[in-house]
Amino acid sequence: MPWRLLLSLVPALAAASGAAAQALSPAEIVAAAPESAWVEVPPEDLLVFDFDGGRRIVVAMAPQAAPTHVANIRRLVADGWFARHAAIVRVQENYVVQWGDPTDKAELPTGLAKARDGYEQPGIPQAFRALPFPDAYGARVGHARGWAIATDGTAHWLPHCPEMVGVGRDMPPDTGSGAELYAVIGHGPRHLDRNIALVGRVVLGMELLSSLPRGSGPLGFYESGAERIPVRSARFAESLPPGERPRLALLATNSDSFAAWVEARANRRDAFCVRPAGSADICNLLPPARRLMQPE
């Protein structure tokens, strides 16, 4: 199989074989990772949505992947737009949860840039570590700086996996403003890769979105106002009082712990497992996230 040839490109995986030989489970590897293997998401990139009913999700934004859209979202947040106008309007089984303006008529703040942004970036990131696993969509996949990445060698992009957050748009590719967002639920709809902007990942509270009742309208839209779940507030962590600020860290994708975790995910060796897969899907390899304690 040709992807086995790629193994030599992944020194970190080979280095991890020592840990693997001890047959630690993926969860044990994460629990044993040293502090130095964790990278905190900067509070200015951590977006906290509070929805009605006490539902809080925390999104790690990806300004490196979608600079224009992330800037737009900062502007919408600063304006208080989401809290004034947005609600969860759509939950489609095995596809997406979407929140935005149900009326589609609320005025947007000035200064939002429209751009075909967040679809892909040129080249391959310098920090990219390729995986030796095939990809159903024909891309080379791996990680860079805390993110799962897919590439065709000339461009790279974030893959549409569960937890990923994107920007809804109309037909023309440059129409998304950032005021309509969606999170992927179910099996990753990777056909959306490079066709619509991804701007981040839900790193806390995903289960509060994925367990919402599916909408009965076409495409899973809620058909009545009573079903919609209003956004109560949207704030970047940096603007919360220090004691209430959520703090999140991701396992560094260039750490030995991460390489050992990937290897163990692909080669489960516990007593339950009969036949390790020897491979894994990129959507089953989103970097582990961990909640950090509040500062004293």
Place this chain on the structure above:
Amino acid sequence: MPWRLLLSLVPALAAASGAAAQALSPAEIVAAAPESAWVEVPPEDLLVFDFDGGRRIVVAMAPQAAPTHVANIRRLVADGWFARHAAIVRVQENYVVQWGDPTDKAELPTGLAKARDGYEQPGIPQAFRALPFPDAYGARVGHARGWAIATDGTAHWLPHCPEMVGVGRDMPPDTGSGAELYAVIGHGPRHLDRNIALVGRVVLGMELLSSLPRGSGPLGFYESGAERIPVRSARFAESLPPGERPRLALLATNSDSFAAWVEARANRRDAFCVRPAGSADICNLLPPARRLMQPE
């Protein structure tokens, strides 16, 4: 890319290119499929679970993939065991919904066979149609007789995709009785392929399982009896009165309509799409299911 070489193995995909040229969407292709392209699931293989709160799911059983487990489940159903003892006990985010006996102490009917069954079958099914797409788990993937299939050339198996139903077990691989079942939610945990038995697929009502609140206990187990959702009845469709019998058909995986649907799923051509993927994941290619009208 090596998988392109496989294209020649798939005459049906080539034959479908006429339909693709008209740029019908996957949904339009399914809607336009002739009656002859649909195959009804035999009522003796359609298992109807009614859970508390009016939640009904319908499972198409796969006796060809797991003959012993399906026979066990028929025995449990005939005995009324699920209605007497089973409830939804576990909902783990991005993994599984599981139902069985919360006490783990209810006596099982006699005559259940214990076997390592439903993990894989030898060879490749005669009806197998390989897809020209890579697989993240290194298998060749395709379809046979209404089912998604993965194979390494010497054996074949059902892949762990959303909607697939499996048999819970203890550590030894031959310990599953069929009394503990799970359905996959979230991104397909394909590392379970060949490690645990799959016995069917939820073809109706999946959204009623995937939207359940996640359990707060370890592995998503519900921690209180109040959270558990009892099974009210488990009946094969053949035992329901004709007027109440659900009837389900799957798009025949050897039909031209199915080949056109696969091609369109891999190459979305509508006005929204900027860049067709040219490929698709097997878990995004489970055969379309359609509800049939009751007989007059």
